[in-house]
Amino acid sequence: MPGIATTDHAEILRRPGRGGLRAALLRWTFIALALTFLGGLLFAPLAVIFGTALGRGLPQAVAIFADTDTRAAVQLTLLVAVIVVPLNTLFGIAAAWAIAKFEFAGKSLLITIIDLPFAVSPVISGLVYVLLFGAQGVFGQWLIERDIAIIFALPGIVMATMFVTFPYVARELIPLMQQLGNDEEEAAITLGAGGLMTFVRVTLPKVKWGLVYGIILCNARAMGEFGAVSVVSGHIRGLTNTMPLHIEILYNEYDFVGAFAVASLLTLLALVTLVIKTVVEWRSGSRGS
Amino acid sequence: MAASGGWRQPSILPGFGLTLGFSTFFVSAIVLLPLGALVLRTASMSPADFFATVLAPRALASYRLTFGASLLAALLNAAGGFLIAWTLVRYEFPGRRLVDALIDLPFALPTAVSGIALTAVFAPDGWVGGWLAAQGVQVAYTWSGVVLALTLIGLPFVVRTVQPALVEVARDLEDAAETLGAKPFTIFRRIIFPAVLPALVTGFTLAFARGIGEYGSVIFIAGNLPMRTEITPLLIVIKLEEFDYSGAAALGFMMLLISFVMLLLINTVQAWSRRRLTVGR
């Protein structure tokens, strides 16, 4: 019998002989230090984003979205996300199934390659596509002859974003599916269920929260990617400018209100992502216990 | 399927061929082929050109900044992140859950947004920067600005690896140590810290690796002065803007090499910590 709630660490402080002034002093020092560290690094920038955006009133901040270039940037960002996220979700599920459910040679190699985009600088993620499809790239001449634009156009942006975001779903699902084991799936198969049926009815309900988390992280990164997209986009206003790139342009033009107004939109997206993440963790946590 | 040689263990679950085939194709098209182009481009350079590019003074200065700042930021994060993880796990205080949720913000926030926000806070006319300027310290547009940006980016890595380790390891062993007569600080030094160390090292390495490749959040606050506050990824972008594809590829190749080494290091550290933590369960 494990007694009462073993993960409640705060309980330790209520033990006999622990409630002294020194302990309280130490505790509040720690809390103060942690909050100061976070305050300067995290909370102040967060506040400054909304503060600057709304510095001249809400109408001023909203006005930036009336600008056609800004709207084009928002639309492009959404378009990229709509293409990239479903593809990467599909890939993530397929990769997780192959890796978590089967033992095969080369598995750890595959996992390492999936992790690769996490370790590679976003600039390199863009660079490789320029080397492949740019004017002096491997396929450059071939593409120019056929008048197909990849670099400095939508396909390049999509591919660079895909590169950067493709581990997210797989990375969430693989450990989860490995931990849950194969028993239930094998039971379903012996009961006569098909592969798709087994996945939808047996596996998916177990991993759905992990999947949701993977997808929202993938989406957040896809909409917010800067380095990789910056390299392949060409920064053509109204055409190949995504929201993060547009922020850079506005910022460099000293339109701080505009830059931070667009930034606060992306920040809201990030905050929503965190809320969903917290809810997902809470749901899966309460379900697990 | 089972007849397809000894390279996989038989299983009654379906979909192996389909999912592995699709994954492999996707990985090849999106990752391996483009990376291959980078290696190819670099290989087509003459060794003299290659070394002239990657060992140019400006390149060397950028490595120094990128590595130095990443290392410093990761160290700062190891200390600050441990403190934050400890506080979140051990102490009850108003707003704890909110702070806990916000730790992941640098993961979710676009790097460009972090970059301009940090710059605004730490610029000489910003909230914190103004106060620092009055003390004679300038952060924005110097190397310390780079460190700051990389600290923000790497923070969640340390906190999120240390936090579960603290939750999992402390209670039982701490009880045991206390009944054996150890004082709180002794318990921390001899029991908790050694048990959490592998997680801390993992978090440190992850933050360090992330810092090396970081671009978006740094370029706004760095000032980007050649030889002084120019990071390697920025140098690659500059080469690209000058249509020096080979130069960009060479530098990119160097960074890729470093990334591989870092990845290897992370895996080694994780394997080591797993071994240390799971034995005996």
Next chain:
Amino acid sequence: MSIVLDQVTKQYQGTPVVNDVSLDIAEGEFFVLLGPSGSGKSTLLRAIAGLTSVDHGRISLRGRDVTSLSAREREVGFVFQNYALFRHMTVAENIEFGLSVRRVRAAERAKRRRELLELIGLAGLDDRLPGQLSGGQQQRVAVARALAHEPRVLLLDEPFGALDAKIREELRRTIRRVQKELGITTILVTHDQEEAFAMGDRIGVMNLGRLLEAGRPTELYSRPATRFVATFLGAANLLLRRQALNGTALPPRGRAAPAPAPADGPRPREHEVVAVLRPEEVELAPSADAAVGHFLGRGHVEEIVFTGALERLRVRMPTEDAGQSIPGCIDCATTVLLDVTRTQAEQRAFPLRHGQAVAIAARRIHVLPTPLSSFTAFAAGEAAAVALARHPWLTALAAQMQTRIAARIEPSLDGTTAAGEPEAVVGVSVIGTGPGCADQVRWLLAHQAEEILCLSTRERAPARVVIYCATPAARRATLAVAASLLRHVPAEAVYVQILPPEEADGPTATAVRGLLDVRSEARDAHGLDVRTELRFAEPGEALLAELERDESGMLILGIDHDSGVTPELSALLDRPAAWPVLLV
């Protein structure tokens, strides 16, 4: 005394997980705390070690009050269920940890470590890491580590839980041997009664946060005082039996009554008791005359299971009162299923098959001292009687007590006239509170009811029980009933003494002494540890105030049965109250 607990209470989110536990453990004694999971035994052990604070009560170890000392200052050795070895340290470093934090010299540490490793049979494994040892070996190391700093007491929290049966057996022997050799006072927490029997000099049985009984294993097994102990320590059949109030058994039905003829004089006042009949004490015979033991009745075999050395049977038998039809009884069980075990010799002497009719006798029967036997819900109409008998808290309580609830319709209940001579009232009578309650109590008292439970409509179990005696004469019975009830209710209990307000300035020493007497009587005679409080007020008002303090109270009220329902009591009963009242 080596370990003394005095009214230790630990609450968790409002409910007591350890409830007024008092216990003395002698020097060198091996004490086992036994109980189901959630009974509070582990929490109590952690409180002794200082790993959990207590809300009330004192703990002393070897004459030193340690209640407010931290675990590190208590000098205890603690062994955890999951070993809790420091995985980054070798076996040697683990064992020496307690010594090194006390700055003992290295040579001395090494000497002590080698002694301990020798003692637990792991000599030579000094430099291994815990991960390289088996579960049993790890737990041995944990024991050695707990003993290294020569603690005053050794506390073992389910140390065998994670081990398989054979290793468990071995480790039990080792620990018992080491404990005897060192003569160290030890408390072992377990949920395994076999383990408790095998290891304990004494066993304390806990349930719902209370320490129900403590005693030698044989004592507890053969003469348990409570239903819980009777059924938790080994298998037991609980039977409701009628006795004459003077203690003699009534003639068993189904056999010609050789008992004193009831013709001359009034029928002896009947009284219901709870009897414990162990399965191995049941005797099955072809006929009543062939049985050696005390004849219980006839029945038939419903189930036979062969389990190797023993044969397990279930035999259905009519209940003792099945023969007579109680007028108005609508919910009375008429048969009871007995668990029986028989040895090979018994099986050979009297082979049985399924469905066979047998005579049932008891070789040994033990009557529990509990005054609460069964419940009978009384009402004037059928619907009301059934509703009372289905009351959620009452049914939960009856299930806890493993007893039955009958429902009886007494049309004359609301009036004061007793029509004819109704069947005797036995066990606890249950009625509803509210207007008319006092009249019903009057009727029941007139029919010699001993305990009357006035149930309110509240469905939750009480969290606070107030005990009050209106007359000193009722104290003994009231405490017995309170003790019996509180074993099944996880609530705080307070015994209040209420003195008239004008006595507040006078000498109160007598009253205080009286309260101390109450505590010791409750503890010694009934195994119940209660808190006591002294009030100065009008008793009626004070009781009302006490109970209205919170919605979840309950009152156990000792009254003078002969003087009947006083106006004061009648006022108390007739008001629609949220809390139940148990009259004794």
